[in-house]
Amino acid sequence: EAATPLASDTRSVLKTVFGHADFRPGQGEIVDHVVAGGDALVLMPTGGGKSICYQVPALVRPGLAVVVSPLIALMQDQVAQLRQMGVPAAALTSSLEPEAARDVRRAIDAGELDLLYVSPERLTAGSLLDQLARVPLALFAIDEAHCVSQWGHDFRPEYRRLPMLAERFPQVPRVVLTATADAVTRRDIRAQLCLEGAREFVASFDRPNIRYRVQVKTSANRQLLDFIKRSHAGESGIVYCMSRKRVEEVAEMLRREGIKALGYHAGMPAEERADRHHRFVNEDGLVMVATIAFGMGIDKPDVRFVAHLDMPKTFEAYYQETGRAGRDSLPAEALMLYGLQDVARLRRLVESSDAPDDIKRLEQRKLESLLGYCETARCRRQVLLEYFGETSEACGNCDTCLTPVETEDGTHEARLLLSAIYRCGQSFGAGHIVDVLTGKETEKVTRRGHDTLGVFGAGKHLPAKRWQGIVRQLAAAGLVVVDVENHGVLRLADRERVVPVLRGEAGVTLRKEPEGGGRRRGRA
Numbered sequence: 033e034a035a036t037p038l039a040s041d042t043r044s045v046l047k048t049v050f051g052h053a054d055f056r057p058g059q060g061e062i063v064d065h066v067v068a069g070g071d072a073l074v075l076m077p078t079g080g081g082k083s084i085c086y087q088v089p090a091l092v093r094p095g096l097a098v099v100v101s102p103l104i105a106l107m108q109d110q111v112a113q114l115r116q117m118g119v120p121a122a123a124l125t126s127s128l129e130p131e132a133a134r135d136v137r138r139a140i141d142a143g144e145l146d147l148l149y150v151s152p153e154r155l156t157a158g159s160l161l162d163q164l165a166r167v168p169l170a171l172f173a174i175d176e177a178h179c180v181s182q183w184g185h186d187f188r189p190e191y192r193r194l195p196m197l198a199e200r201f202p203q204v205p206r207v208v209l210t211a212t213a214d215a216v217t218r219r220d221i222r223a224q225l226c227l228e229g230a231r232e233f234v235a236s237f238d239r240p241n242i243r244y245r246v247q248v249k250t251s252a253n254r255q256l257l258d259f260i261k262r263s264h265a266g267e268s269g270i271v272y273c274m275s276r277k278r279v280e281e282v283a284e285m286l287r288r289e290g291i292k293a294l295g296y297h298a299g300m301p302a303e304e305r306a307d308r309h310h311r312f313v314n315e316d317g318l319v320m321v322a323t324i325a326f327g328m329g330i331d332k333p334d335v336r337f338v339a340h341l342d343m344p345k346t347f348e349a350y351y352q353e354t355g356r357a358g359r360d361s362l363p364a365e366a367l368m369l370y371g372l373q374d375v376a377r378l379r380r381l382v383e384s385s386d387a388p389d390d391i392k393r394l395e396q397r398k399l400e401s402l403l404g405y406c407e408t409a410r411c412r413r414q415v416l417l418e419y420f421g422e423t424s425e426a427c428g429n430c431d432t433c434l435t436p437v438e439t440e441d442g443t444h445e446a447r448l449l450l451s452a453i454y455r456c457g458q459s460f461g462a463g464h465i466v467d468v469l470t471g472k473e474t475e476k477v478t479r480r481g482h483d484t485l486g487v488f489g490a491g492k493h494l495p496a497k498r499w500q501g502i503v504r505q506l507a508a509a510g511l512v513v514v515d516v517e518n519h520g521v522l523r524l525a526d527r528e529r530v531v532p533v534l535r536g537e538a539g540v541t542l543r544k545e546p547e548g549g550g551r552r553r554g555r556a
């Protein structure tokens with residue numbers, strides 16, 4: 033092993049090979065740590081510059097660097113880019129002709145390669161590991177590491193075989209990278225990949241150039257058209273829809289409106305998808321309307337907007353999908369439309385899944401967090417970053433910062449609602465509580481004698497729909513707990529939070545009913 037290279041080596045490689053003037057925040061530290069032979073767990077948002085964290089050490093350390101990635105298209109892109117920069121790199125993928133694969137294997141033996149990209153199944157099955165044991169290795173990089181965890185959103189069983197790298201090559205440093213990892217997934221990655229001793233590097237998840245917007249869905253097509261025509265005419269963007277049918281409809285609608293748009297979903301033949309992916313990356317001003325099948329590995333720097341016409345499943349998914357906008361650091365926008373139907377659909381999805389209970393509970397909590405984000409009156413970026421464990425100032429570049437949400441004093445309503453929950457014994461869902469507040473004499477209400485309570489009818493001044501919204505807001509504010517495992521029964525949250533409100537010592541601010549939130553205007 034050569035002596036520890038100087039920091040100037042890494043910077044000169046960064047400059048001369050990759051053409052970057054300097055490391056981005058975080059990169060330099062990670063590179064130094066890995067060059068010195070340390071294991072690293074790297075959490076960096078999409079577009080943050082993860083590749084540099086192993087590509088520079090790959091060139092500075094002697095030997096071959098092996099990069100594990102689940103995505104053939106991504107591997108091919110990276111290899112092509114590296115070769116263009118004069119770096120000897122190759123990928124071993126299932127799509128390679130046997131002859132080409134033999135050439136790669138020969139180049140490994142001859143020590144001609146600096147980087148080898150390989151899928152996890154290709155690496156761990158067959159004779160490749162035996163071959164790698166015979167040549168000097170610079171490092172292992174494991175990309176998209178959340179694939180190892182069932183808690184993550186993209187579990188791939190092949191990743192579970194990767195701990196064998198630590199067993200067989202204990203002296204070779206491992207860099208493990210992901211753009212999505214809440215605390216649970218992060219711990220799981222460590223445990224599953226035997227990374228107990230690895231240093232953890234967490235880059236800021238802030239993407240300051242992305243402007244976040246969230247709107248209540250009133251007429252999705254019309255809202256999307258307005259958004260594109262007003263702010264993004266002629267620009268590249270991605271529009272996510274939940275179903276294949278919607279993908280086709282929306283792409284068709286955009287084309288009718290003179291916008292260059294293509295659809296993309298898993299029901300299309302593989303060649304067709306590859307062709308459309310290629311067109312999206314290479315053409316200007318193309319809008320891709322897609323399901324989440326259009327996913328990882330979209331390395332297009334100038335995507336100017338990402339629009340979600342349906343609420344995504346989790347915060348992580350939302351963050352990762354919106355992160356495909358503005359990778360060139362120029363201004364970009366993320367628009368999400370959400371409606372109560374989305375919430376109901378996602379709740380059903382979680383409830384009906386056959387995941388173990390603890391995973392279901394986690395998913396339910398994640399869904400509530402995302403809903404809280406949609407309904408917040410605070411800076412969206414603050415809420416988003418808090419979810420990933422960061423604190424920040426109000427950003428001045430999201431819809432709630434730019435057009436402060438209209439709020440009103442809701443202390444009286446909050447007290448009524450909390451009292452009603454309490455008086456009804458904390459054992460009823462929102463529907464019943466709202467019936468009591470609005471004075472509806474349902475069979476259930478009278479049978480329980482809830483029509484004799486002081487709070488019965490005390491909230492008549494507001495419609496039931498508004499009360500439902502207030503329940504969600506108080507849940508998002510942490511005053512009310514929705515017990516999803518018990519039919520959505522409402523309970524009071526911690527005493528320290530609730531008691532001051534009940535006593536009139538603390539006020540509650542509510543977001544005014546969003547525009548169009550109550551009524552449906554036309555069809556989507």
Ligand code: ADP
Pocket residue numbers: 052053054055056059076077078079080081082083084331333359
């Ligand atoms: P990730 O894998 O984290 O999504 P990439 O490694 O693909 O991100 O990098 C995203 C973009 O940032 C690429 O276009 C890359 O060239 C650029 N980039 C990475 N590091 C730097 C740097 N130090 N200086 C300038 N640009 C960089």
Ligand code: ZN
Pocket residue numbers: 410411412413414426427428429430431432433434
């Ligand atoms: Zn903001």
